[in-house]
Amino acid sequence: MDHNVLGSELVPCSYDPLTGFFxxxxxxxxxxxTGAHVICVKVTAEFxxxxxxxxxxLTTPRPSYRFAGLRPGDRWCLCAERWKEALEAGCAPLVVLESTHMKALEFVLLEDLERHAAPTRNARL
Structure with a gap:
C-alpha cells in the first residue's frame, strides 16, 4: 500500500482525466x-x-497515450521536478496532499507542498 506525504493511504488523484504513470x-x-509523476496538482492556465x-x-490531446489534454482545473499527477521548477518560477499549481505520493519528499519540502495545498472540499476525481 502506497502512502501520501501526510503519512496516510494514498488517495486517487483523478479518473477524469485519467492520470498517473500507470x-x-x-x-x-x-x-x-523515471520522471517521478508523484505530485497530484490542480493545473492552472499559468502553469x-x-x-x-x-x-x-499538456493541453494537446494525444490519444495514443490515452491523453485528452488538460484544461485549467483538471487534476494531474505531475513530475516532481516540473513542480519544483514551477515553484521556483512562481507558478506552481495547487497540490492535493492526500493524493501526492510520499516519494515527492525526495524532491521537494513538505512545507512547500503545504503552502500550495489545494482545498479538498468538493474535490472531483
Whole structure:
C-alpha cells in the first residue's frame, strides 16, 4: 500500500482525466517511472503555459497515450521536478496532499507542498 506525504493511504488523484504513470488514477510510482509523476496538482492556465514553454505541452490531446489534454482545473499527477521548477518560477499549481505520493519528499519540502495545498472540499476525481 502506497502512502501520501501526510503519512496516510494514498488517495486517487483523478479518473477524469485519467492520470498517473500507470494511468490508474493515482500518483503511484515505481523504478520504471523515471520522471517521478508523484505530485497530484490542480493545473492552472499559468502553469500549463509554463509547462509548454518548458517543452511539455499538456493541453494537446494525444490519444495514443490515452491523453485528452488538460484544461485549467483538471487534476494531474505531475513530475516532481516540473513542480519544483514551477515553484521556483512562481507558478506552481495547487497540490492535493492526500493524493501526492510520499516519494515527492525526495524532491521537494513538505512545507512547500503545504503552502500550495489545494482545498479538498468538493474535490472531483
Amino acid at each position: 494511468r490508474d488514477g493515482c500518483c503511484n510510482t515505481s523504478d520504471e517511472d 500549463l503555459a509554463f509547462s509548454a514553454l518548458r517543452g511539455n505541452d
